[in-house]
Amino acid sequence: MSARAVSGFAGLVFAIVTTMVGIRQGAPLRFLLLDAILGLSFLVAGMLAWRRRPDVRTGPALTLCVGLWFLGSYGPAGIEGLSSLGFSFEQYYDLVLAYLVLTFPQRRLERLPRLLLFVLAANMVLRSFARLLLYDPPTFDPIGCSACPSNPFAVWPNAALSQSVEVVTGTVIVAAYMSIVGLVILRWRNAPSPSRRILRPVLLAGGVAAFAAAYQNANLLTEIVFQRSLVAFEELWIEIEAWLLFGARAFIPLGFLVGVFLLRAAHGPAARLAVEFGTDRDRPEHIESALRQALADPSIEVRHWDAEHDRWTDEQGDPVSPPQEADGRSVLLLERHGSPVAAVVHDAVLLEDPGLLASVGAVLRLSIDNDRLSAQVQRQLEEVHASRARILAAADEERRGIERDLHDGAQHRLLGISMSLQDVRSQAASIGAPEVLLDRLELVAVELREAMREMRELARGIHPAVLTNEGLEPAVRTLARRCTVPVELGIDLNGRLPAPVETAAYYVVAEGLTNVARHSHATRSRVQLGLENGSLVVEVSDDGSGGASPVNGSGLRGLSDRVAALDGVLTVTSRGSGGTCLRAEIPRP
Amino acid sequence: MPAGGDSPTVIVADDSAVVREGVARILSSGGFEITGQARSADELLEMVAQDPPDLAVVDIRMPPSANAGLLAAERIRELYGSEVRVLVLSQYLEPDYALRLLGAGVDGVGYLLKDRIAESSELIEGARRVVAGGSAIDPDVVAELVRNARGSDRLARLAPRERSVLAAMAEGRSNRSIAERLHLAVKTVEGVTATIFDKLDLQAKADDNRRVLAVLAYLDHNA
Numbered sequence: 111m112s113a114r115a116v117s118g119f120a121g122l123v124f125a126i127v128t129t130m131v132g133i134r135q136g137a138p139l140r141f142l143l144l145d146a147i148l149g150l151s152f153l154v155a156g157m158l159a160w161r162r163r164p165d166v167r168t169g170p171a172l173t174l175c176v177g178l179w180f181l182g183s184y185g186p187a188g189i190e191g192l193s194s195l196g197f198s199f200e201q202y203y204d205l206v207l208a209y210l211v212l213t214f215p216q217r218r219l220e221r222l223p224r225l226l227l228f229v230l231a232a233n234m235v236l237r238s239f240a241r242l243l244l245y246d247p248p249t250f251d252p253i254g255c256s257a258c259p260s261n262p263f264a265v266w267p268n269a270a271l272s273q274s275v276e277v278v279t280g281t282v283i284v285a286a287y288m289s290i291v292g293l294v295i296l297r298w299r300n301a302p303s304p305s306r307r308i309l310r311p312v313l314l315a316g317g318v319a320a321f322a323a324a325y326q327n328a329n330l331l332t333e334i335v336f337q338r339s340l341v342a343f344e345e346l347w348i349e350i351e352a353w354l355l356f357g358a359r360a361f362i363p364l365g366f367l368v369g370v371f372l373l374r375a376a377h378g379p380a381a382r383l384a385v386e387f388g389t390d391r392d393r394p395e396h397i398e399s400a401l402r403q404a405l406a407d408p409s410i411e412v413r414h415w416d417a418e419h420d421r422w423t424d425e426q427g428d429p430v431s432p433p434q435e436a437d438g439r440s441v442l443l444l445e446r447h448g449s450p451v452a453a454v455v456h457d458a459v460l461l462e463d464p465g466l467l468a469s470v471g472a473v474l475r476l477s478i479d480n481d482r483l484s485a486q487v488q489r490q491l492e493e494v495h496a497s498r499a500r501i502l503a504a505a506d507e508e509r510r511g512i513e514r515d516l517h518d519g520a521q522h523r524l525l526g527i528s529m530s531l532q533d534v535r536s537q538a539a540s541i542g543a544p545e546v547l548l549d550r551l552e553l554v555a556v557e558l559r560e561a562m563r564e565m566r567e568l569a570r571g572i573h574p575a576v577l578t579n580e581g582l583e584p585a586v587r588t589l590a591r592r593c594t595v596p597v598e599l600g601i602d603l604n605g606r607l608p609a610p611v612e613t614a615a616y617y618v619v620a621e622g623l624t625n626v627a628r629h630s631h632a633t634r635s636r637v638q639l640g641l642e643n644g645s646l647v648v649e650v651s652d653d654g655s656g657g658a659s660p661v662n663g664s665g666l667r668g669l670s671d672r673v674a675a676l677d678g679v680l681t682v683t684s685r686g687s688g689g690t691c692l693r694a695e696i697p698r699p
Numbered sequence: 700m701p702a703g704g705d706s707p708t709v710i711v712a713d714d715s716a717v718v719r720e721g722v723a724r725i726l727s728s729g730g731f732e733i734t735g736q737a738r739s740a741d742e743l744l745e746m747v748a749q750d751p752p753d754l755a756v757v758d759i760r761m762p763p764s765a766n767a768g769l770l771a772a773e774r775i776r777e778l779y780g781s782e783v784r785v786l787v788l789s790q791y792l793e794p795d796y797a798l799r800l801l802g803a804g805v806d807g808v809g810y811l812l813k814d815r816i817a818e819s820s821e822l823i824e825g826a827r828r829v830v831a832g833g834s835a836i837d838p839d840v841v842a843e844l845v846r847n848a849r850g851s852d853r854l855a856r857l858a859p860r861e862r863s864v865l866a867a868m869a870e871g872r873s874n875r876s877i878a879e880r881l882h883l884a885v886k887t888v889e890g891v892t893a894t895i896f897d898k899l900d901l902q903a904k905a906d907d908n909r910r911v912l913a914v915l916a917y918l919d920h921n922a
Contacts, residue, residue: 517760518715521790521813526717528817529725555817562814566790576793579766584795591794591843 114160114169121153121176128180135187144353148360149179152203155363166461171210172363178203179359186258194261198241204323205231207362208290211316212297214309214366218437223293230286233279240275244268273334280331287324291317307406308459315365322358383473397477398425404470407457409439414478415450422453442467444475452478498675499610506573506613513573516565524562531555574616581605582612582639586619590637593623595652600638607646611696614672615639615648618680621665622650622692631655632689644698645678651691666692706730707830710746712737712768713758713788721816722756722788729823740767747775751783754830759789759796769796776800781807784829788813794844797836798919801912809835809871824876834871834911841869844918856898864891869914 125146132142152175160169182203184196208230212223219227246267247258261267294317301309329340343351383404398412413422413433424430433441433453440461442454452474460467535551569575577585583601590597606612619637626635632654640647666682673680678696685691709731713719723733734752737743739762747755755775761768772785784807789796797810809829815821815837825835845854845866857865860881867877874892878885892910896902901913 514765517790522715522717525715525813525816526721528814529717529721532817532819559814559817562817566792569790570792574793575760575765575791576795579769580793580795580799584793587795588793591846 114157114164114173117160117170117173118153118157121156121173122150124177124180125149125153128183131187131189132183135189137186144356145180145183148356149176149183151360151363152176152179155366159366162465163461168210168214168366171206172366175203175206178206188259190259191262193259194242194245194263197245197258198238198263201323201326202234203359204287204319205234207316207319207359208287208323211294211312211320211362212290214312214316220437223290226286226289226293230283230290233282233286237275237279237283240272240279244272244275276334277331280327280334284324284327284331287320287327290320291324294320311365311368312362313365315361318358318361322355326355383470397474401454401470401474405456405460405466407460409455409457411455412474413453413455415452417449442471444471444478446475446479451475451482495675498671502672502675503610506610509573510578513569513575516569516572517575521562521565521569524558524565528555528558528562531558577612577616578609582607582615585612585616586637586639589616589619589623593635594627595623595632596634597623598634598636600636600640602640603646604641608699610676611646611698614676614678614696615646615694617669617672618648618692618694619650621669624665625690625692626650626652626654629654642695646694646696646698648694648696649691650693651689653689655689669694706732707753708732708734708750709754709756709826710735710737710743710752711756712740712743712761712771713756714738714761715758718758718788718813718816722822725816725819725822726756726826728819729826731823731826739763740771743771744774747779747783751779754784754786754826756786756788756826759787759791769799772800776804776808781832784808784832786811786826786829786835788816792839792843794840794919797840798915801834801836801915806834807832810837810840811835812837812839814839828871828876833873836870836911836915838866838870841866841915841918844869844915853899857895861891861895861898864888865895865914868892868895868910869918871911 128149129142129146132145133139152172156169156172156174156176158169159172163169178199182196182200184192185200187193187196205227209227212227213219242261242263243265244267246261246264294313297309298313298317301313325340332338332340339348341351383400398410401412402408402410411433412425413430414425414427416423416427416429419429421429422432433443433455435441438458439455440458442456444451444453454471454474456467531551531554535548535555538551539548574585574588576588581603583603586601587599590599607615619639623635623637626632632652635650635652635654638647638649638651666680670680673694673696676696676699678694680692680694683691683693707730709723709726711719711723711726711733713722719736719738723736727733731754734750735746737746741763743755743757743761755772757768757772757775759768759772760766761771764770769787772787775783775785785800786809787796787800788811790813792812800808800810807829809825811822811825815825828835845862854862863881864877867880872880874885874888877883878888881888883891899917901917
């Protein structure tokens with residue numbers, strides 16, 4: 111069983127016992143009922159507050175008030191001992207309530223309220239012990255309790271001293287409660303707007319209760335000093351006055367409950383916040399203003415952790431001091447894997463609703479994570495994109511290198527051999543070598559020429575030198591010349607284009623014409639090269655059978671990758687009987 | 700031909716020693732006088748400037764850049780006109796290179812594949828034509844043009860023999876040279892060329908060089 115449950119149960123038992131004792135004592139039922147209801151209202155509020163905020167003292171303190179409340183109920187009872195204890199320790203709940211009101215929510219007490227509470231507590235304790243040890247109702251009665259039973263704890267009964275202590279402590283206590291009323295009014299006026307909304311019921315109840323406590327104590331004083339009440343009421347009004355004074359204390363649990371309800375009502379904005387973050391995350395300062403609106407706290411500041419520079423920044427990215435808990439300010443720290451992500455510095459009153467803060471925190475974390483992830487994905491995408499372009503450029507460079515090596519190496523070597531062979535043949539002829547040998551040499555020479563031709567085609571296939579040297583137009587002309595299907599050329603280029611663009615366009619035409627020749631049964635085709643809006647547009651179309659074009663062939667896939675690496679788009683339109691159109695749009699970098 | 704009937708002078712430029720030496724040897728055997736061998740485009744231009752030869756045989760691809768040889772060839776034609784003839788040797792079958800060279804004037808220019816080095820007579824004959832102010836376009840390059848122009852209806856009307864003569868004309872050969880090559884009488888060749896021009900609807904050109912240009916332009920435009 112938790113401390114909360116035990117305390118709650120104990121409070122309930124205390125209430126029942128006290129009420130039953132009251133019934134046996136023959137106290138008026140209406141009075142007992144009111145007493146029990148007021149005491150139990152503390153219990154309900156205490157339990158609720160305790161469950162919502164197990165980490166703060168509001169719940170336990172309110173529950174403690176239940177005990178103090180019912181302890182005081184024994185004051186007017188006719189049971190020896192209990193009556194003295196009840197009278198001695200009555201109204202301590204006022205002290206606890208004053209403390210709660212002044213510290214709500216989670217404020218550290220400033221020097222003045224702390225001093226005030228200390229003076230109040232000291233005087234109450236002094237008065238309690240004076241009542242317990244010096245005051246004996248049947249022998250002397252300064253406060254009109256002649257019917258009260260005698261005090262078994264009165265070790266040194268002393269009427270004069272008892273009365274003096276009552277007057278002195280009573281005066282101080284009245285002054286202290288009135289000061290608390292003043293402090294409450296000050297807090298009311300100075301509270302920041304989100305606090306004010308939630309503080310208002312608590313401060314109102316606290317002010318009324320403190321005033322009631324002051325009034326009650328002042329009444330006691332005038333009874334002792336002048337033997338009359340502060341205000342002389344008719345008999346009926348005296349009871350109403352008593353009820354009002356006690357009822358004033360009931361404002362406090364009510365005030366806390368209303369405050370809690372108001373915080374609950376603030377949950378809607380958290381959901382709205384989620385929607386807002388989801389739809390509009392363009393402006394970073396938006397987070398701050400959205401939070402301010404959602405939590406009705408214009409003092410909210412959002413700080414971001416800049417892991418790169420190991421510092422906190424504001425929404426604009428400027429470095430700021432680390433978020434700190436200060437008087438009335440609290441920090442909601444958002445973390446990811448143990449390291450900070452962002453922090454929301456807000457009014458401490460918002461702690462009264464941890465659920466709201468948690469949901470707002472979750473929304474904010476999601477939003478920040480989302481931003482971070484999309485930035486990360488974007489970065490990775492750019493990296494992949496750049497690396498793809500680099501890989502392509504490297505592969506092209508490699509092909510150019512191979513072509514160059516073939517040209518300068520193997521092709522020249524074959525030429526050398528060919529020339530040597532010719533020398534050998536003419537020398538052999540000059541020394542009268544047999545015809546058979548000469549024929550064999552001629553045959554080798556023919557084979558060699560064929561090999562050279564093949565080598566030339568191979569080098570050309572690996573990388574067309576004409577593309578690098580002369581540009582796209584001559585290279586495409588060559589492709590068109592070599593196509594087995596007649597090709598109509600429409601080339602409108604203004605000079606050279608960047609090498610990767612020319613190469614990609616070249617391969618588009620090469621692949622397009624290969625497909626036209628191989629698959630389309632076309633009788634003619636058309637190659638069109640032109641510039642449109644800063645992009646090179648390449649089109650290879652034919653009048654062939656269309657559908658036969660291998661749209662998903664590996665050639666086109668590789669081509670599509672090559673074009674995409676340059677941010678271009680490759681499309682194949684197959685119009686059934688209307689032929690096929692291969693179109694690439696490649697932006698100039 | 701240079702005055703006085705002396706051997707025509709030649710500077711051979713190629714970054715490959717094998718090719719350079721081979722070409723020099725072949726042209727020497729063909730009656731040319733080798734006055735210099737250059738390994739780069741810059742070296743070639745320097746040598747030509749110092750002692751302009753009758754012919755510069757230029758590798759299309761030389762240091763410092765991939766087409767430095769071609770640029771050097773164009774530069775020589777621009778600077779020296781008919782004083783220095785230019786024969787470009789290339790591994791590239793692409794007719795565009797040849798057309799580009801011819802674009803600046805068809806006289807005294809040649810574009811031969813390096814394969815021709817292995818057939819010394821072709822190289823020598825081409826070099827002689829160029830030195831004489833004619834042109835020499837590699838038969839394989841012409842074939843490439845003809846192959847592509849086959850879609851043309853008019854070209855389809857040509858008889859096989861007429862097509863052979865057309866290709867030979869495109870190579871820059873004279874009627875006599877065509878007759879020798881195709882084993883025809885010169886008169887026959889004259890007749891065939893007239894028919895070709897007629898069928899292709901071209902203006903007959905007496906001048907060999909203008910004829911080459913006309914034929915090549917025809918082939919290229921019908922590509």
